[in-house]
Amino acid sequence: MSAPDVAVQARELEPAMAALREMRARESGPQVTGEWEVKCQNCGGTTGFTGSLTATRCPYCATPIQRDDVHNAPARLPVDGVLPFAVGEKQARELVDTWVSGRWFAPSKFRKYRQLGAFSSLYTAYFTYDADTASWYQGERGDDYQVRVGTDEDGDPVYETRTRWYPVAGEVGNDFADLPVLANENLNRNRIRALEPWPVERARAYSPEFVAGHLCRTYDKDAEESFPEARQRIESAIEATVRRDIGGDHQRIHQLNTSWNWLAYKHVLLPIWLLTVVYMNQPYQVYINGLTGEVSGDRPWSKVKIAAAIAAVLAVIAVLIGAFAATRGHHTPAHPAGHSTVAPPHPTTHR
Template sequence: MSDTAVPPPPTSPREFPCGACGARLEYSAGARQMRCPYCGSEEKIPEATRTVREHAVETLFARRPAERVAEHRFVCQGCGAHIQGDHLAQTCQFCTAPLVTDDSADVQVPPEAVLPFTVERRAAHDALSGWTNSRWFAPNSLKRVSEAERFKSTYLPHWTFDAQTESDYRGQRGEYYWVTETYTTTENGKSVTKTRQVRKTRWYPARGRVSRFFDDVLVNGTTQVSPEKVDALKPWPLDKARPYAHEFLAGHEALRYDVEPEQGLEAAKQVMAGTIHQDCKRDIGGDEQRVTSVDTAYSRVTGKLLLVPVWAGAYLHGGKTWQIVVNGCTGEVQGERPYSAAKITAAVLAALLVIALAVFLFVQYGG
């Protein structure tokens, strides 16, 4: 018999019935309240009794049975996304494949903070429509992505990390100097001797130490949305993040992370390394700099799981899935779109027709 303790099942999520009609309340984007989608009754979200906390990575890496953030959990049969929500769903907003019930264990790092939605559905739809209309030759299927079943308010998991760094570097400092060179050229068939100033660089060895405190280095916690699209949604108003509470997810969905916190920390260190490299160059000074080695020590490393809001949708075209995401705080749109062969062909034929008509008129009346 195994001595391994079986973790207790996660607690049930909180439910928020409407006091007037009994329907489920939903978090109202941009407000500190929940609203009933049926009768319009509103209920204020209580003020947080704590602040957003940063956790030592040793604690962060120690998974534990997490409190479920929603009543229903699904796994996508196409892309494998694990989605949580308080209502039944049929298709995945990331790939349009069917969803089935997810019975996997919930032993994960619980969310510490949430960046609530401020862009409501109508505003997100308008932003998407503007983006769609600016894409020439886009297929008609792109315009249908904002349908309710395809376009869903979803929280994406992100890791944030803080760290104090001390970096010892070695490199070279380059300083410019000028020399006069003599050269010969030909002018008007004659050989002419001239001089010119040529810039050279003297290199001197350099070494030193730089330090920096990094605050809230943001790392994408999911592979279900391409890193390029998620990065392009930045910046996020991280100063608006609030302590996690179930109320902010009422009526919305949340994607579980599949980038582990250890992976997230390594990705954060790569981001930090780029900034540290620039710090070393500034410390070296001179006109040019070469950094040959950097040895960084990390201390006071902390992190947390943060949920950020997007409106996400997907559509099928040409046998391929195309994703669209809208920043739930700023309305920034990022997505993929194919080109409609039919529309391009029609445009080319129309252009050829115009040219042919112009030639005909010129021959008939211009001569």
Template sequence: MAEQVKTESFICPSCGGHMKWNIKKQAFECESCRTPGEVDLSGAGIVHHDYADYTDREAKSEGYPGETTAICRNCGAEITFAANETATVCPMCSSPQVDAQKQMAGVPPDGVVPFKVDKADAQEAFKKWVKSRWFAPNKLKESYQQGKLDGVYLPFWTYDAHTEAQYWGEGGTYYEDEDDEGNTSTTTVWTPVSGHVSADFDDIPVCDGSERTQDVVDGILPYSTEGGACVYSPAFLSGVGAEHYDKGAVECFPKAEAQMEATLRSMADQEIRHKGYDTANVKSLEMEHHDLTYKHILLPAWVSAFAYRGKEYTYMINGETGKVSGKRPYSAPKIIAAVIAGLIALFLIYNIFLKDAEAKEYTYPEPTVSVVEMQQPQAASTLVDDGGTGILWYSPAA
């Protein structure tokens, strides 16, 4: 049985209306009378935590309750929060509902990047994205017109580190040979190499939402998690959805470490080439992290789910920048129609070129040679070609 909890609904002290984050104004205020609320818009208080202490910190925190229910303070309806859901709106009266206690369970958020792209702008960005998708089903194009976008704060971990790496590999030098017949071939001679590279990583992001496809989330990155982040307050969640993290900073770190390794491998590759080699092959790399820290931050997104032929597709719009990402279905009728249209076009082009080629190959008849005999009894005569016309005339002899 789901645990029943009390939610925060952020009631206006002046008129009793609902307090929400006004995206256009970038301010927390009453949606009815515009009375301003108080939230810390600075990021000065955001803490970067020592990664080595994460396990102890999580163990000492309040347990995660899973699925919960609440009674709407506005209309009395029962609201169900999914296992990872921490903020929503009442399905009956649309009043904001935030399970603030659940959001703080485990390791609480350190910061939040507020929404800067409102629903109308997100719809427009989604509309342009959909229209640029070739062979998209009409049902997909209708989804943005019907307003099927939900605002949600997604849980992320970001990692900072100074990382040193020792690498081993090969540097390749190209040699070109030519045989007796003039044919050339290239041979690569490999030389063992090793070296050291290092880099400072700042806010490597990893999403920890249980219901989000990682590659879709990666497609809407980046966010300004340093300059654009504010100290976390549940007030930012009023009127939109939010999720609790699923795995934790330790389980998510390998994804961040993979990004770090890719960067260091690229640096090692370039360093080998700068040593005078034509190509490089980094075989192995050992990393050592220093000053490794993390923070828990909530990032804004607009989400649209679309079912097509029994399969669900998720689309996301970055709530800070408007960047769109998502996998899309293809319309078989549109593809077939395009193939048929393409074949018809090729057929027409072929016929045009064929007729043009036939016209160029047309052989005109050879000119005929006509000989005109003229009687010249008083003088001798000779045959003369009249200017290369092919007609021979008799001309009196000199």
């Protein structure tokens, strides 16, 4: 690899988006919707690129081919960095083997994914956000205390929990670094979110050499369009910080105002191994973090296996109920057979 090992620098969001809008007003960016054809320099075959796909292999000779007109195009946000694959294909398949083997209630045919599924390496587009915030709040702190309100039937005291509320106000600061947001559509965002955390601090400056031979996608939503998802996570973290600062058993937040002292982003490509299995005409996808090996995915459920498991549980319950009933129905005599004990008559006193 001749790509330079250079640290990735963040860009301020607002100035970068303003410059992008100005550039778009002067010239149109490359087409990232519909179909685009690229000619292979090795065999001359033509490969169709759909939507935001920017790198793949030639279907005729397996030569890596890319769209050179997308990444770092003037009318698009440039790629700042890339995290190269650290998990190879062999290890990735072993991780999928382990994951699939643990899906006990998946159909047996689904578990034969090697014959049914497509396995590929994919660079997905992400925007990661850095933020420095200061938040002022006003609210109430609630402290619980116990009050005796009476006694129960046995004469034991009964207590009730009540809360004292105090007015509070304060200021908290939060720093956020490399908060990742997937910028591609048509992928299971929740499953890919489960692959976090990403060691973005290890990203290197982008070079086309990194994505050669892999599938690669450019962003479908830019840094401004992707930011609301990051903002929601940031605001949730700020609220949690405020509640910790208030303390007590309960917190009420009446006012919360946040100032954004710094807001920046990085456009990075992150590596994912993707398994797609079509089962009963329904696609299921399993994702593997190409750096940490974390696995997240979907799979079908076997109705036969679930029914068998329910039947087994019901059988065990029936056996336990039968054993309990037999124990309750068996009476042991209080004394040995053939012997009886007669209590002496109670003395009567005559007055």
